[in-house]
Amino acid sequence: MAVSRKVEREILRNDFLGKVIESFEQIGEDVLRVKSNEVAIPVVGCEGNEDWVVITVKVPTGANKGLEPYDGYEMAEEYEMKLKEKERKAKEKAIAKEKKIQRDREIREKKKSKEN
Numbered sequence: 001m002a003v004s005r006k007v008e009r010e011i012l013r014n015d016f017l018g019k020v021i022e023s024f025e026q027i028g029e030d031v032l033r034v035k036s037n038e039v040a041i042p043v044v045g046c047e048g049n050e051d052w053v054v055i056t057v058k059v060p061t062g063a064n065k066g067l068e069p070y071d072g073y074e075m076a077e078e079y080e081m082k083l084k085e086k087e088r089k090a091k092e093k094a095i096a097k098e099k100k101i102q103r104d105r106e107i108r109e110k111k112k113s114k115e116n
Contacts, residue, residue: 009059013037017057 003011013036021039024031034040034054041053060070 012059013057020055
């Protein structure tokens with residue numbers, strides 16, 4: 001029996017959400033289903049604070065209302081590139097900050113030597 005793509009995605013989502021729930025329950029976690037595609041797990045942080053971890057399971061249709069299929073490999077590449085770019089910018093900022101600190105130090109030393 002053939003099913004629509006929407007129903008097929010719903011079946012996949014429910015199957016994987018069930019696996020997520022089962023996996024966490026097996027290790028003793030309290031898993032609460034809060035939406036059709038989302039579960040919440042109560043947790044306690046390292047400082048003893050109570051929080052929640054929310055896990056969402058979705059089967060994306062893709063860009064442009066499904067006309068362009070979702071490509072997880074491409075998304076992973078884009079994310080990796082974004083992280084590398086962020087790291088590069090952080091390094092540049094640290095270098096610029098160090099140069100400014102050095103420049104300010106030199107200016108203070110020059111002022112101090114002129115005063116003496």
